[in-house]
Amino acid sequence: MKQKLPVQPRTFITGGGSGLGRELALQLARRRARLLIGDIDPQQGQETVELARQAGAIAEFISCDVGKSADVLNATRQMTRLWGGTDLLVNNAGVAVGGTVGDISLKDWKWIMQINLWGVVHGCHHFAPAMKQAGRGWILNVASNAGIASLPEMGPYNVTKAGVISLSETLATELGAHGITVTALCPTFFQTNLMDSFRSSHDRQRAMAEWFFKRSSMTVQQVATTALQDLERGRLYSIPQKDGKLSWATKRLHPGLYFKQVGSFYKSGLYGKIAG
Secondary structure, X not given: OOOOOOOOOEEEEEOOOOHHHHHHHHHHHOOOOEEXXXXXXXXXXXXXXXXXXXXXXXXXXXXXXXXXXXXXXXXXXXXXXXXXXXXXXXXXXXXXXXEOOOOOOHHHXXXXXXXXXXXXXXXXXXXXXXXXXXXXXXXXXXXXXXXXHOOOOEXXXXXXXXHHHHHHHHHHHHHHOOOEEEEEXXXXXXXOOHHHHOEEOOHHXXXXXXXXXXXXXXXXXXXXXXXXXXXXXXXXXXXXXXXXXXXXHHHHHOHHHHHHHHHHHHHHOHHHHOOO
């Protein structure tokens, strides 16, 4: 169901201090949005606030660790205090972990789960009730094609992003009945700052990730534009890039063949040498 965002949408963005979160803030600023920028880095968060204000937004910053339920709950209260509620929730904050299952430490598993998955759960849990009461709202959950493709040596990242997709699918039916639009954004690689927080069990995972990022053709601006367009079109899945659409279609139509091909490529050893 198509549903345009309101004029001056009241918006809370997690991980809004940089990367995709900042770009979404700037694009919404051009709509004169009322923005609350959440981030664990006050300096970067304030920079986004200033840039958003220059672009036409009314913007404020809040320190927010999405892994902490209390921080996200505090953000809901701040949105109510500032603007009487929330129209758009953007669950964007995320980190990355690479490596093979068994080599990746459980500490890193817990770290990424707390931010990538629990962070989105916290956002939806605390913001959804007021949206349901209002009878409208928009939720953009930033997932990844990793949650669809399930490529090797990306287990923790794959699991968290698949969880975000599944949560979004569940909410699409639960909240859709209350006039709320939910979209899961599933991009492949694009230039962002995700590698700043990257953890891995071996140097080659970082090298591979950097290789893919450097060769990405879509910009963060294009990803953000596509995400907002798909959200307003009422699309559950926003898959900006052609390679993401291909892997999505192949896995859905021929799952056995898809994983056989991925497995063969991985077994050949070429996967590990791709960044060499």
